[in-house]
Amino acid sequence: xxxxxxxxxxxxxxxxxxxxxxxxxxxxxxxxxxxxxxxxxxxxxxxxxxxxxxxxxxxxxxxxxxxxxxxxxxxxxxxxxxxxxxxxxxxxxxxxxxxxxxxxxxxxxxxxxxxxxxxxxxxxxxxxxxxxxxxxxxxxxxxxxxxxxxxxxxxxxxxxxxxxxxxxxxxxxxxxxxxxxxxxxxxxxxxxxxxxxxxxxxxxxxxxxxxxxxxxxxxxxxxxxxxxxxxxxxxxxxxxxxxxxxxxxxxxxxxxxxxxxxxxxxxxxxxxxxxxxxxxxxxxxxxxxxxxxxxxxxxxxxxxxxxxxxxxxxxxxxxxxxxxxxxxxxxxxxxxxxxxxxxxxxxxxxxxxxxxxxxxxxxxxxxxxxxxxxxxxxxxxxxxxxxxxxxxxxxxxxxxxxxxxxxxxxxxxxxxxxxxxxxxxxxxxxxxxxxxxxxxxxxxxxxxxxxxxxxxxxxxxxxxxxxxxxxxxxxxxxxxxxxxxxxxx
Amino acid sequence: xxxxxxxxxxxxxxxxxxxxxxxxxxxxxxxxxxxxxxxxxxxxxxxxxxxxxxxxxxxxxxxxxxxxxxxxxxxxxxxxxxxxxxxxxxxxxxxxxxxxxxxxxxxxxxxxxxxxxxxxxxxxxxxxxxxxxxxxxxxxxxxxxxxxxxxxxxxxxxxxxxxxxxxxxxxxxxxxxxxxxxxxxxxxxxxxxxxxxxxxxxxxxxxxxxxxxxxxxxxxxxxxxxxxxxxxxxxxxxxxxxxxxxxxxxxxxxxxxxxxxxxxxxxxxxxxxxxxxxxxxxxxxxxxxxxxxxxxxxxxxxxxxxxxxxxxxxxxxxxxxxxxxxxxxxxxxxxxxxxxxxxxxxxxxxxxxxxxxxxxxxxxxxxxxxxxxxxxxxxxxxxxxxxxxxxxxxxxxxxxxxxxxxxxxxxxxxxxxxxxxxxxxxxxxxxxxxxxx
Numbered sequence: 001x002x003x004x005x006x007x008x009x010x011x012x013x014x015x016x017x018x019x020x021x022x023x024x025x026x027x028x029x030x031x032x033x034x035x036x037x038x039x040x041x042x043x044x045x046x047x048x049x050x051x052x053x054x055x056x057x058x059x060x061x062x063x064x065x066x067x068x069x070x071x072x073x074x075x076x077x078x079x080x081x082x083x084x085x086x087x088x089x090x091x092x093x094x095x096x097x098x099x100x101x102x103x104x105x106x107x108x109x110x111x112x113x114x115x116x117x118x119x120x121x122x123x124x125x126x127x128x129x130x131x132x133x134x135x136x137x138x139x140x141x142x143x144x145x146x147x148x149x150x151x152x153x154x155x156x157x158x159x160x161x162x163x164x165x166x167x168x169x170x171x172x173x174x175x176x177x178x179x180x181x182x183x184x185x186x187x188x189x190x191x192x193x194x195x196x197x198x199x200x201x202x203x204x205x206x207x208x209x210x211x212x213x214x215x216x217x218x219x220x221x222x223x224x225x226x227x228x229x230x231x232x233x234x235x236x237x238x239x240x241x242x243x244x245x246x247x248x249x250x251x252x253x254x255x256x257x258x259x260x261x262x263x264x265x266x267x268x269x270x271x272x273x274x275x276x277x278x279x280x281x282x283x284x285x286x287x288x289x290x291x292x293x294x295x296x297x298x299x300x301x302x303x304x305x306x307x308x309x310x311x312x313x314x315x316x317x318x319x320x321x322x323x324x325x326x327x328x329x330x331x332x333x334x335x336x337x338x339x340x341x342x343x344x345x346x347x348x349x350x351x352x353x354x355x356x357x358x359x360x361x362x363x364x365x366x367x368x369x370x371x372x373x374x375x376x377x378x379x380x381x382x383x384x385x386x387x388x389x390x391x392x393x394x395x396x397x398x399x400x401x402x403x404x405x406x407x408x409x410x411x412x413x414x415x416x417x418x419x420x421x422x423x424x425x426x427x428x429x430x431x432x433x434x435x436x437x438x439x440x441x442x443x444x445x446x447x448x449x450x451x452x453x454x455x456x457x458x459x460x461x462x463x464x465x466x467x468x469x470x471x472x473x474x475x476x477x478x479x480x481x482x483x484x485x486x487x488x489x
Numbered sequence: 490x491x492x493x494x495x496x497x498x499x500x501x502x503x504x505x506x507x508x509x510x511x512x513x514x515x516x517x518x519x520x521x522x523x524x525x526x527x528x529x530x531x532x533x534x535x536x537x538x539x540x541x542x543x544x545x546x547x548x549x550x551x552x553x554x555x556x557x558x559x560x561x562x563x564x565x566x567x568x569x570x571x572x573x574x575x576x577x578x579x580x581x582x583x584x585x586x587x588x589x590x591x592x593x594x595x596x597x598x599x600x601x602x603x604x605x606x607x608x609x610x611x612x613x614x615x616x617x618x619x620x621x622x623x624x625x626x627x628x629x630x631x632x633x634x635x636x637x638x639x640x641x642x643x644x645x646x647x648x649x650x651x652x653x654x655x656x657x658x659x660x661x662x663x664x665x666x667x668x669x670x671x672x673x674x675x676x677x678x679x680x681x682x683x684x685x686x687x688x689x690x691x692x693x694x695x696x697x698x699x700x701x702x703x704x705x706x707x708x709x710x711x712x713x714x715x716x717x718x719x720x721x722x723x724x725x726x727x728x729x730x731x732x733x734x735x736x737x738x739x740x741x742x743x744x745x746x747x748x749x750x751x752x753x754x755x756x757x758x759x760x761x762x763x764x765x766x767x768x769x770x771x772x773x774x775x776x777x778x779x780x781x782x783x784x785x786x787x788x789x790x791x792x793x794x795x796x797x798x799x800x801x802x803x804x805x806x807x808x809x810x811x812x813x814x815x816x817x818x819x820x821x822x823x824x825x826x827x828x829x830x831x832x833x834x835x836x837x838x839x840x841x842x843x844x845x846x847x848x849x850x851x852x853x854x855x856x857x858x859x860x861x862x863x864x865x866x867x868x869x870x871x872x873x874x875x876x877x878x879x880x881x882x883x884x885x886x887x888x889x890x891x892x893x894x895x896x897x898x899x900x901x902x903x904x905x906x907x908x909x910x911x912x913x914x915x916x917x918x919x920x921x922x923x924x925x926x
Contacts (some may be wrong), residue, residue, distance in 0.1 A: 088542040388846065403860035407827065412855040415547070418870040419849075421842035430865040431857050 047105035053077065056202055059105045063171045063205065066178070076191040076201030083195040091348060093319050097293055102265050104203040104236070160218055165249075166211040167222060170238045173209030180211045184242055188271035188327070189299050197297040200236050200269040207237030207268065212247040212278075221250040221283070221469060239270040243278035243306075250281040252469065264318075265293045272300035272308055276330065279307045285472055287479065288317035290346055296322045299354070302362075304330030311467060313340040314349050315479060323381060325354030328362035328393075338464050339368040340476075343376030343408075344483055352382040352414075357393045366397040369461050371480075372408035373487045379411040380429070388419045399429035402460050404453070404487050434460075454484040502556045503641070503672065505530070511561065511641050518608065519615045525622075529639035536633040545630030548818045548850045549789050553732065553758040559704045561641070562586060562671035575911035577690075578658040579604050583644045583675065584665045584696065601651040604660055607676055610647035618647060621680050621712050627738045627764040629791045634706040634734040638674045642708070645676035648689055652682035652714075659688035659720075659912060664707075666727075667696035672704040679710070681717035681745075688720040690912055693735075695728035695755065702730040709737045713745035715769060720748045722912055724919060727755035729784065736762045739776075743769025743798075750777040750907065752916055753788050754923050760789040767794070767801035767829075776805040777903045779916075781923050782815035782847070792821040794836065796829035805836040808903055810896055811847035820852040823866065827858045836866040841873065841899050843892075893924060 047055045056077055060070040085094050160167060166177055173181050191201040212218060243249050266288065274280045280300065288294050294317040300308040310324035326335030337353035355364035370378035380399045401410035412429045434456040442452035457480055458465075465473045508530050512523060538554055539546040562585040580591040581604065588606040597604075603614060610618050626635065646662045666673045679689055695701060705727060713719045727733050733756040741747045753759055765774035780788045794803040809817040819838040840849035853866040873895050881891035900920060907913045 089544050388848070401855075401857070403857065403862075406830070406860050407858075408860050409858045410855070411857070412853070412866070414851075414853060414868070416851040416868055416870065417548070417848065418840065418842065418851075419847065420845040421847070421872040422845065423842070423870065423872075425868075425870040427851070427853065427868040428865070429853070429855060429867070431855060431862060433860045433862070 047103065049103055050100040051077070051102070051104055051203070055104050059203060059205060062105070065171070065174065068182075069174055072186065072191075073202050076198050079192045080195060080198035080202055083192070083198055085195060090321060091319065091350065093348065094293075097265060102235075105205055159220075160222065163216045163218065164213040165216065165218060165222075166209070168209055170204060170207045170209055170240075173240070177209075177211070180242065181209055181240055184271065184273045185240055186271075188273060188301050189269055189297050193297060196267045196295040197269050200238060200267050200297070204236045204238035204269065207239040207270075208241070208251070208253075209239070210241040210249065210251065212241075212243045212249045214244040215246040216244075217248040218250070221252050223252045235266045237268045239268070240273070241271070241280060241282070242273045243275060243280050245275045246277045247275075248279040250283065252283040252285075252472070254284050254286040264291050266295070267293075268296045268298075270296070270298040274300060274302045274306035274308050274333075276303045277305045278303070281309045281311065282324075283311040283468065283472065285313040285315075285468075285476065286317070286320075287315045288320070290316065290318055292317045294320040294322065296320075298322065298324040299327065300325065300335070301327045301329050302333035302335055304359075305332050306330060307334045307336075309336040309338070310353070311338045312351065313468070313476065314351055315342045315483065316344075317347060317349075319348045319350065321350045323352045323354050323383070325356065325383075326364065327356045327358055328364065329358050331359045331361050333359060333362045335362075335364040337366045337368070338467055339366075339380075340461050340464055341368075341370040341378045342480065342483055343370070343372050343378040345374040345376060348377045348379065350379040350381060352380045353397075354383040355385065355395055356383070357386045357390060357395070360390055361392040362390075363394040365395070366399075367464060368397075368399045369402070369464055370400075370410060371402045371404065371457055371460065372410050373404045373483060375405075375407050375409070377409040377411070379413065382414045384414070384416045384418075384425060384427070386418045386420070386423050386425065390420065391422045393423045393425075395423075395425045397427040399427075400460070401429070401431045402457065403431065403433050404457070404484070450485060450487075453487065454481045457484055503559055503561075503637070505534075507561055508640060511643070515608070515643065518611050519619075521619055522611055522615070526640050529636040533633055533636040533640055536636065538633065539630065543630065545791065545820075547820065547852070549760070550758060550787050550816075553787065555732070556704065558670050558702075559672040560670060562666065562668050562673070575915055576658050577661045578656055580661040580663065581606060581646050582663045582665070585667055585671070586644045586673065588644065597654075597656060600654050601649075602654060602656065603647060603649040605647050607645040607647050607678065608643055610678075614647070614649070617649060617680070618678060621678055621710060623708075623710060623738075624712070625710070625738050625740045625764070625766055627736045627762050627793075629736070629762040629764055629793055631734050631736050631760065631762055635708055635736050638676055638706045638708045638736075641672075642674040642676040644673065645678070645707075646689070646691075648677075648679045648687065650681050650685040650687045653684050654682070655686035656688075659690045659722075659909060662689065662691045664691065664693045665696040666694075666703055666705065667701070668703075669697075669701050670703070671701075672706075675705070675707040677707075677709045679719065679721065680712045681714060681719050683714045684716040685714070686718040688722070688909060688912070690722040690915075691724070693723070693725040693727060693733075695726070695731060697728070699729045701728045703728055703732070705731060705733040705735075707733075707735045709735070711737070711739045711747060711749070713739075713741050713747050715743040715745060717742070717745045718747075719745070720750075720908065722750045722752070722907070722916070724752040724916060725755055725759065726919065726923075727759065729755070729757055729786075731756040731759070733759040734762075735760070737764065739763070739765040739774055741765065741767050741769070741772035741774050741801075744771035745769070746773045746775070748775040748777070748906065750779070750903065750916075752919065753778065753780040753782075753790075754919065756786060756788075758787045758789070760791070762791045764793040765795065765803055767796045767803060768798055770798050770800040772798065772801045774803045775906065776803065776807075777906060778807040779900050779903050779920070780807075780809040780817060781812075781920060782809055782817050783812040783923075785814045785816075787816045787818070789818045790820070792819075792836075794821075794823045794834055796823070796825045796832040796834060799829050800831045801829060802833040803835070806903055807838045808841070808899060809839070809849065810841045810843060810899065811849055812843045814844070814846040814848075816848040816850070818850040818852075819868075820850075820854070821866070822854040822856060823864055825857045825859050825862050825864060830859045830861040832859065832862040832864065834862070834864045838868045839899075840868075840870040841896065842870060843873070843896070896924070897921075
């Protein structure tokens with residue numbers, strides 16, 4: 001899949017060379033499971049398999065990036081090479097990632113590449129049952145590169161543009177508005193934060209860059225749906241949201257439907273900056289295919305009186321490692337993470353939160369609920385850090401795990417550091433199963449065991465799901481119903 | 490005490506010369522024991538010191554793990570117990586390894602109770618010691634220091650209580666270490682037969698000046714067979730410059746109940762590891778610890794509750810009071826193995842912050858592989874409740890006294906779980922002496 005060089009604007013530019021031959025359907029040495037589906041597609045731009053400096057130069061030149069971005073990428077690549085896998089604390093499964101078999105950049109242009117008829121029946125059925133709107137289904141199935149219902153949202157886009165909100169992808173943002181974005185780009189999550197943030201920094205493409213001016217309150221949630229293109233659900237998207245003083249914004253990404261995926265490694269970096277008095281809410285609902293390694297770094301910085309809330313829902317994937325964090329940098333800043341994880345057979349949800357208190361009177365809340373079904377494994381991993389010389393910090397953490405089957409597994413690994421005597425920190429975790437009494441009661445009233453189980457599981461996460469935007473919470477409930485099927489009896 | 494001929498120059502640590510001398514002193518002991526020691530010495534020299542990426546040492550001060558300069562002590566003068574005397578079955582005193590023993594009452598000895606220094610037990614009950622010694626290693630990160638203990642241990646108590654024998658009064662062991670740059674390696678082995686009942690209380694203290702630099706690596710193997718009831722209390726008050734490791738292993742059989750309580754008052758850097766294994770249905774382990782962390786001490790506690798059999802219960806409560814610039818680490822884990830359905834496990838770490846410079850780390854973990862379980866953990870770090878303080882002051886109690894009362898109350902929740910009132914009183918007095926000093 002060598003890219004046609006004549007399509008490239010810059011003369012003399014050639015595709016990167018690779019020692020390995022192209023693999024049509026890259027996997028990480030495991031079977032493609034039913035949830036995953038891919039098509040054989042000819043991409044307009046394809047950086048091929050494997051990673052080296054040429055690949056990075058190729059990506060950068062396709063994007064016509066400024067020199068400083070290329071330098072940033074190349075440095076990040078060196079950091080990526082130097083960093084070890086974090087297997088001294090994380091699962092050994094990470095060692096199964098073969099970086100040489102992964103494609104780091106694909107761009108398919110704007111033409112539809114396949115038809116709805118090619119979409120596997122079970123996927124269509126899933127969309128049907130989840131109640132995904134017709135137009136969205138086509139996009140989600142990868143049938144359409146452009147989301148047809150963009151028109152429906154364009155009013156929203158116009159309204160926010162009138163308010164001075166900048167909303168574009170990473171390439172455009174760094175090219176058109178470097179004065180706004182360069183200051184914070186890579187600052188909340190430094191390249192060297194971990195091996196995968198370094199990888200993202202080297203090969204990022206797609207994602208959303210948003211700037212909300214001072215005092216602007218964006219009334220409706222901004223969604224990744226807006227300016228969807230082939231890159232948007234890319235493997236290495238990069239998101240940076242800056243809410244200037246007193247601004248408010250809600251951002252939503254992902255969807256509950258099984259996601260069309262071209263790769264087995266997804267590694268995003270999401271940085272949020274809430275300046276004085278700003279509020280950011282970031283909502284993620286993800287349902288990756290069963291062969292995807294979803295290794296994402298998400299962190300926010302909250303200045304004085306600012307509030308950041310992460311709502312994070314992880315369903316699917318082979319391994320998800322994601323710990324949204326808030327650095328509480330200004331006085332009275334507030335951080336919150338609401339996390340729901342559902343792990344089914346062959347899946348490991350290693351999720352949690354990080355709260356780094358760095359100013360007086362800061363507060364943070366973590367509520368994490370996980371459900372393990374079949375042989376699924378869910379893990380809560382968290383950090384609460386209250387360093388020296390701070391006063392009046394508060395944290396409250398609650399982790400609840402629900403185990404559905406006898407062979408389901410759950411782990412909890414919090415780390416709490418508190419210095420000084422003016423703080424209040426509480427952590428509580430519990431593990432339970434659905435009570436037999438509850439199931440019996442519902443069966444008495446005519447529900448099947450599976451329906452009763454679904455209802456009980458929905459009840460377990462209900463107080464969190466209610467915090468989601470309505471359409472998400474409806475989809476989430478249906479998705480839980482789907483996941484619970486076949487888990488009983 | 491004067492420098493022993495074995496004391497090394499500060500540039501060296503415990504060397505193979507030390508080990509050779511130690512072995513020659515132990516020559517009369519069984520061959521399997523000497524072989525185990527040789528293997529352990531090789532393991533000790535082969536294993537690296539903990540490194541920064543070692544999860545079992547997360548947050549620990551690795552620079553403090555300095556083993557250079559330590560040598561084996563010579564016998565010290567007879568130590569006088571520093572704890573309040575209380576009625577007991579029998580006492581064993583180790584002063585720099587030199588054992589002094591009180592007699593085991595004839596009625597207990599007649600029923601087969603053995604309470605003897607480890608080396609005597611090795612000579613007289615070698616097979617019994619062999620079948621329990623390190624049968625269930627703790628494996629919580631201090632493998633190097635446990636190997637060092639096995640290689641160099643010559644002190645410690647062996648307590649054996651046969652089936653159906655219940656001993657009301659506690660057995661007491663006192664370890665005293667005196668001298669600069671000396672090291673001690675106590676190893677306690679407790680075996681309770683089916684339905685036996687006994688209490689063992691151990692005191693660990695430094696005998697000399699508070700400035701004496703010492704190294705201690707102690708190990709306990711506690712075995713409770715079916716239906717046995719064991720209470721183990723370990724109270725350490727090492728010198729301010731002591732680097733101490735204490736590794737505890739508890740094995741509870743069917744319907745056995747083990748209560749272990751560790752009181753940590755001393756040392757510069759003290760690490761305590763405790764691993765309970767619930768091996769038979771109905772087994773219960775109560776794991777308790779109290780720590781008074783003051784000055785710039787570091788107390789590092791790592792625990793594991795492994796539920797192997799179904800219908801087992803465990804309850805952990807570790808309380809730390811933090812003063813000055815002290816640092817505590819609590820890292821606990823509950824593992825419920827796939828077969829251990831109907832497990833009920835609890836784990837709680839509470840840190841009472843009494844200073845603005847103190848630092849508490851808490852890592853309460855769970856690994857659950859069975860679904861029909863009740864497992865939870867909690868961790869809190871907070872200062873003294875202002876309302877309670879106000880209530881006491883409003884009744885005319887001075888602020889300092891009110892605080893002391895509330896700290897005492899904080900510890901009382903743990904001490905109350907001790908059945909034996911004398912032991913309870915002895916520990917209360919030890920804690921109180923600490924707050925007066």
